Amino acid sequence: MTTVEFSPAAEPLAAKLLEPALEILARYPAGRERSALLPLLHLVQTEEGHVSPNGVAFCADLLGINKAQVGAVATFYTMYKRRPTGEYLVSVCTNTLCNVMGGQEVYDQLAEHLGVGHDETTADGKITLEHAECLAACDYAPVVTVNYDFTVDQATPESAVELVENLRKGDRPTPARGARICSLREMQYQLAGFADPREGAVADGVAGAPTLRGVRLAQEHGVTVAGFDPDTPITKTKPRVTEEKK
Numbered sequence: 032m033t034t035v036e037f038s039p040a041a042e043p044l045a046a047k048l049l050e051p052a053l054e055i056l057a058r059y060p061a062g063r064e065r066s067a068l069l070p071l072l073h074l075v076q077t078e079e080g081h082v083s084p085n086g087v088a089f090c091a092d093l094l095g096i097n098k099a100q101v102g103a104v105a106t107f108y109t110m111y112k113r114r115p116t117g118e119y120l121v122s123v124c125t126n127t128l129c130n131v132m133g134g135q136e137v138y139d140q141l142a143e144h145l146g147v148g149h150d151e152t153t154a155d156g157k158i159t160l161e162h163a164e165c166l167a168a169c170d171y172a173p174v175v176t177v178n179y180d181f182t183v184d185q186a187t188p189e190s191a192v193e194l195v196e197n198l199r200k201g202d203r204p205t206p207a208r209g210a211r212i213c214s215l216r217e218m219q220y221q222l223a224g225f226a227d228p229r230e231g232a233v234a235d236g237v238a239g240a241p242t243l244r245g246v247r248l249a250q251e252h253g254v255t256v257a258g259f260d261p262d263t264p265i266t267k268t269k270p271r272v273t274e275e276k277k
């Protein structure tokens with residue numbers, strides 16, 4: 032697919048994004064290009080910070096599907112934003128375990144401090160705040176992420192406010208775990224499946240003590256899995272197929 036007729040609504044984005052969009056499409060087998068919709072929506076967000084009607088038109092024209100089909104996907108997943116977002120998306124988990132451990136207090140303090148509610152952005156355009164469902168890091172509850180990186184573990188209202196103040200000053204604090212903080216648009220580029228060339232953009236390491244607590248307890252009680260080493264590094268990439276077969 033190299034020649035696409037874009038509608039007037041899609042043309043501005045096509046002028047900027049056609050080349051990487053075609054690169055995304057090329058990852059999929061011929062005739063299955065519509066499966067590229069998820070990374071394409073992230074690509075749209077690298078330009079717009081959200082999925083606008085123009086972004087929907089761009090994806091629909093490119094994939095040869097209708098705008099309702101694109102809209103159905105874009106509105107289903109919370110990582111596709113319907114409104115303009117700030118430079119940093121601060122997500123506070125208020126799901127069950129984080130809530131028990133104080134997540135709601137963290138969210139409430141941030142909302143009051145920033146003067147915004149769920150899915151709203153500060154007037155300076157720096158911070159979008161959101162309630163999040165379980166961020167899959169319950170062992171570090173309550174958890175705060177910035178642009179989907181785990182930034183504050185076992186957060187308190189004070190540590191969360193300190194975080195957003197640093198972000199608003201232009202600092203990019205080192206996260207508790209994971210890679211260096213980037214902007215939300217830079218993160219969208221990664222989510223679209225492109226390598227981030229920044230130094231420290233990808234990080235790895237061993238699992239932390241709270242994550243391994245159950246394993247350690249089991250070991251203390253003589254329950255172990257043969258050959259399991261809790262200090263095994265979490266690798267950045269999947270092993271090559273040839274290595275898996277060895």
Ligand code: FES
Pocket residue numbers: 124125126127128129130164165166167168169170172173174
């Ligand atoms: S409940 Fe918050 S990370 Fe799971």
